[in-house]
Amino acid sequence: MTEGADAILSALRPVVDGIAATFGPTCEVVLHDYRLGERSVVAVAGSVTGRAVGGALSEIGLAVLAQGDAAGNDLNYVSRTADGRIVKSSTMPLRDGDGRVFGALCVNVDVTALRQAGDLLAALAGVLPPQAPATTFTNDFEDVVDALVRAEELARGRPAAGLGRxxxxxxxxxxxxxxxxxxxxxVPRVADRLGVSRSAVYADLAECRREAQQ
Incomplete structure (x- = not known):
């Protein structure tokens, strides 16, 4: 259903511009084609996350891929950029005529000013506001891999390069x-980050998947 997916993407390109123009400079709309792999961004309007066409998917996009064709809309969630801005987002998976997820339409709104005002009121009331989770919005997928590996290193208290098998x-x-x-x-990006060969990553990945099936 490649032609169907391409038609959906073509139909959504003017929608991307229209939504961003409607909500103004604090809004960004990103169109992803996951068939393109790490450089999945095929259209973008607005500049909340600084991505451009050819940019990478974030941890949020990876979550859609992990869910596969069972992925549903994820609406009005809040995350934090690397420079500390607070972004409210919605991610809507795109399906071809066979129901297979092949991309996503994402809307990001910078609500930093609103959150700061809310945090001030919360502080006056003696309530500690919740911390939004960090998300890696980038044009380079290697940055996303690095952020995920760093999170695992912090959880284990050891550098990835020093881990046993x-x-x-x-x-x-x-x-x-x-x-x-x-x-x-x-795989090559993860192998570089872990300081091991690609073949080692392929072998270890096969092993962990076998263990999951037992």
Whole structure:
């Protein structure tokens, strides 16, 4: 259903511009084609996350890939950019005529000013506001891989390059569950980050998947 997917993307391109223009400079709309792998951004209007055509999908996009065709709309969630801005987003998976997820339409709104005002009121009331989770919005998928590996290193209290094989398999399982290896060319990037060969990552990944099926 490649032609059907391409037609849907073509129909949505003017919608991307229209939504961003309607909501103004604090709004960004991003259109993803996951068939393109790590450089999934095919259209963008607005500049909330600084991505451009050819940019990478984030951890949020990886979550859609991890869910596969069962992925549903994820609406009005809040995340935090690397520079501390607060973004309210909605991610809507796109399906071809056979029901297969092949992309997503994402709307991001910078609500930093609103959140700061809310935090001030919360502080006056003696209530500690919740911290929004960090999300890696970037044009380079390697930055996303690095952020996910860093999170696993922090959880384990050890650098990834110093992990034994059992610990490395557990780390790869965590990355696999996050959808990392559904992206083409992810294995070389992860191998570089872990300081091991690609063949070692392929072997360890196969092992952790066998363990999951037992």
């Amino acid at each position: 059992g610990e490395r398999i557990a780390l790869l399982r965590a990355l696999d569950e996050r959808g990392v290896f559904r992206v083409r060319n992810a």
